[in-house]
Amino acid sequence: MELRQLRSLIALAENGFSVSRAAERLHLVQPAVSQHLRLLEDELGAPLFVRTGKRLTGLTDAGGKVLAHARGTLAEVANIVAIGRDHVEEGRGVLRIGSTHTQARYVLPPVLRRFSQAYPEVEVQILQSTPGQLVEMTLADQVDLAICTEAIGEHPAFTTLPSYRWNRCLIAPLGHPVLSRRPISLGVLCEYPMITYLYGFTGRGRLSSSFAKVGLRPRVVLSAADTDVIKTYVREGMGVGVIADLAFQPEQDADLGMRDLSHLFPWEVTKVAYVREKYVRRFQQRFMDLFQEEANRLGSRVRVQAPGQAPAPE
Amino acid sequence: MELRQLRSLIALAENGFSVSRAAERLHLVQPAVSQHLRLLEDELGAPLFVRTGKRLTGLTDAGGKVLAHARGTLAEVANIVAIGRDHVEEGRGVLRIGSTHTQARYVLPPVLRRFSQAYPEVEVQILQSTPGQLVEMTLADQVDLAICTEAIGEHPAFTTLPSYRWNRCLIAPLGHPVLSRRPISLGVLCEYPMITYLYGFTGRGRLSSSFAKVGLRPRVVLSAADTDVIKTYVREGMGVGVIADLAFQPEQDADLGMRDLSHLFPWEVTKVAYVREKYVRRFQQRFMDLFQEEANRLGSRVRVQAPGQAPAPE
DNA sequence: CGTTCTTACGTGTGTCGTAACGATC
DNA sequence: GATCGTTACGACACACGTAAGAACG
Numbered sequence: 001m002e003l004r005q006l007r008s009l010i011a012l013a014e015n016g017f018s019v020s021r022a023a024e025r026l027h028l029v030q031p032a033v034s035q036h037l038r039l040l041e042d043e044l045g046a047p048l049f050v051r052t053g054k055r056l057t058g059l060t061d062a063g064g065k066v067l068a069h070a071r072g073t074l075a076e077v078a079n080i081v082a083i084g085r086d087h088v089e090e091g092r093g094v095l096r097i098g099s100t101h102t103q104a105r106y107v108l109p110p111v112l113r114r115f116s117q118a119y120p121e122v123e124v125q126i127l128q129s130t131p132g133q134l135v136e137m138t139l140a141d142q143v144d145l146a147i148c149t150e151a152i153g154e155h156p157a158f159t160t161l162p163s164y165r166w167n168r169c170l171i172a173p174l175g176h177p178v179l180s181r182r183p184i185s186l187g188v189l190c191e192y193p194m195i196t197y198l199y200g201f202t203g204r205g206r207l208s209s210s211f212a213k214v215g216l217r218p219r220v221v222l223s224a225a226d227t228d229v230i231k232t233y234v235r236e237g238m239g240v241g242v243i244a245d246l247a248f249q250p251e252q253d254a255d256l257g258m259r260d261l262s263h264l265f266p267w268e269v270t271k272v273a274y275v276r277e278k279y280v281r282r283f284q285q286r287f288m289d290l291f292q293e294e295a296n297r298l299g300s301r302v303r304v305q306a307p308g309q310a311p312a313p314e
Numbered sequence: 315m316e317l318r319q320l321r322s323l324i325a326l327a328e329n330g331f332s333v334s335r336a337a338e339r340l341h342l343v344q345p346a347v348s349q350h351l352r353l354l355e356d357e358l359g360a361p362l363f364v365r366t367g368k369r370l371t372g373l374t375d376a377g378g379k380v381l382a383h384a385r386g387t388l389a390e391v392a393n394i395v396a397i398g399r400d401h402v403e404e405g406r407g408v409l410r411i412g413s414t415h416t417q418a419r420y421v422l423p424p425v426l427r428r429f430s431q432a433y434p435e436v437e438v439q440i441l442q443s444t445p446g447q448l449v450e451m452t453l454a455d456q457v458d459l460a461i462c463t464e465a466i467g468e469h470p471a472f473t474t475l476p477s478y479r480w481n482r483c484l485i486a487p488l489g490h491p492v493l494s495r496r497p498i499s500l501g502v503l504c505e506y507p508m509i510t511y512l513y514g515f516t517g518r519g520r521l522s523s524s525f526a527k528v529g530l531r532p533r534v535v536l537s538a539a540d541t542d543v544i545k546t547y548v549r550e551g552m553g554v555g556v557i558a559d560l561a562f563q564p565e566q567d568a569d570l571g572m573r574d575l576s577h578l579f580p581w582e583v584t585k586v587a588y589v590r591e592k593y594v595r596r597f598q599q600r601f602m603d604l605f606q607e608e609a610n611r612l613g614s615r616v617r618v619q620a621p622g623q624a625p626a627p628e
Numbered sequence: 629c630g631t632t633c634t635t636a637c638g639t640g641t642g643t644c645g646t647a648a649c650g651a652t653c
Numbered sequence: 654g655a656t657c658g659t660t661a662c663g664a665c666a667c668a669c670g671t672a673a674g675a676a677c678g
């Protein structure tokens with residue numbers, strides 16, 4: 001068995017079972033790929049392909065299993081190649097980070113600033129998506145690692161590194177009556193029109209559950225995928241915002257009042273996850289180290305600042 | 315990169331870094347293996363080997379990582395080959411079962427009888443060892459699957475199938491005073507010299523813990539790796555035996571009295587485990603099915619029989 | 629001086645590309 | 654008849670084996 005045969009099998013499956021197209025993608029001529037497939041099938045002795053006439057249209061049961069392990073094989077080969085690259089071009093390559101908007105906007109900037117200083121030759125790509133999608137992208141090797149809070153749970157294929165915990169805070173235009181309410185309870189929050197995240201984003205699910213558990217339902221007048229949109233409409237006076245505490249920036253958001261809400265909702269834990277079997281290049285490891293450092297800083301900032309930052313009553 | 319290069323790397327590591335010996339094992343001449351290693355090293359661009367003069371004496375950091383992934387690669391290739399075999403010689407092959415003595419002697423016989431009827435062409439190998447060793451053997455692909463109670467815990471590389479639960483029973487020669495004691499407590503057990511399993515075998519660890527937890531220490535006058543030895547010395551009158559309930563055979567052991575002890579010790583769960591990534595051939599799957607069937611039967615037998623089998627007081 | 633790896637060279641296998649043929653829509 | 658896959662054939666590459674050479678204990 002040869003690696004090229006497995007490559008042809010995979011290319012075939014990824015190109016609608018067109019041998020010609022698979023060949024094209026592999027920079028080979030079509031008869032070569034045909035031969036790969038035939039030899040593989042012959043050697044294994046089991047029919048791998050569903051044929052209609054001469055045309056291949058799908059995989060048999062055995063073919064599907066072989067395909068899966070062929071992917072596994074080449075993934076391991078790719079790991080070996082990556083080890084090589086790690087030495088040849090130590091500080092060069094691409095770092096593909098899958099993250100949510102909140103991470104990309106509020107957590108990653110200082111990390112990436114430091115990272116880019118250390119590895120100026122590494123191209124950083126931030127692929128922003130929903131937590132659910134990030135899981136898929138990581139498994140499909142479209143990103144090297146994913147940073148998110150939801151959905152990445154205990155998938156057995158992942159190594160996950162818990163990084164920091166966060167909770168929600170309330171934001172409202174300075175002078176808004178909610179800012180002087182003491183204490184702020186779930187009930188109080190329900191008195192005002194609310195602006196927060198969409199379902200599936202940044203802890204919205206457990207936010208809603210917390211209300212539901214005590215039989216309350218907030219009046220959410222607008223929900224958005226990212227914090228910036230929420231802030232914008234809070235400034236417009238459309239309602240009070242409930243956002244991740246780490247997304248409140250004292251300097252830039254000086255026109256907004258902030259109140260900690262960590263007594264009302266469960267803490268969330270943001271994690272870094274990557275596919276367990278995959279070789280981690282040095283700069284990838286370094287990025288994760290930097291991220292953890294920043295996370296620790298953030299953890300203490302959040303914990304210390306949250307109570308202290310509560311705006312003075314007016 | 316070629317598979318043969320990876321094979322040479324592995325053979326080298328497994329033969330004390332002697333290129334000649336590696337070549338011999340691969341049925342190649344030595345210069346061929348040398349070339350494999352050189353090409354691999356060249357292509358990756360990283361030094362893989364520690365050299366003293368011309369001689370290779372070890373792996374560099376990178377070399378070790380490459381070796382690990384080379385093993386992974388060839389394991390996947392082996393899986394693909396196994397899929398082929400599964401179709402070509404459906405009912406032929408070798409089934410390598412790692413098990414402890416207790417399993418091999420008291421649980422496996424009926425399973426293997428049925429299995430051999432279904433697959434007369436499959437050679438069954440029972441590799442008997444200690445639970446700790448079984449884990450290693452399974453990881454090293456010396457056995458296809460392992461059946462045991464201890465040590466196979468939640469190792470991430472394993473798929474484990476809980477099969478049945480069991481507990482201990484007491485055995486003694488008919489007429490022995492312990493058989494008429496009511497009830498049997500841990501304290502009662504400590505009054506008699508005890509014969510049971512060695513540490514690391516058949517639940518000995520948790521047996522001892524149960525005594526230790528209440529500050530007792532049984533007088534173990536003899537401990538053995540397998541039940542047959544224990545029974546022999548019980549028959550000799552050297553002490554009372556504490557064995558796995560499934561190892562008591564009413565017909566063959568009619569000269570022994572048996573008392574259930576499941577109220578004194580925690581239940582143990584015997585599991586079947588195999589390496590997660592490995593392709594499971596059909597007859598292997600069939601064996602595991604048969605084992606589970608037998609386990610269910612055993613489970614009910616144990617549960618039903620244990621109280622009923624208590625010998626009538628004399 | 630034997631052992632062990634490297635270098636050099638020839639042979640044969642086999643892989644890929646070109647080209648012609650066959651089948652299917 | 655256009656597209657897609659198989660078969661046939663030739664050229665080049667290369668992997669392996671043989672044989673000779675170099676370093677090490």
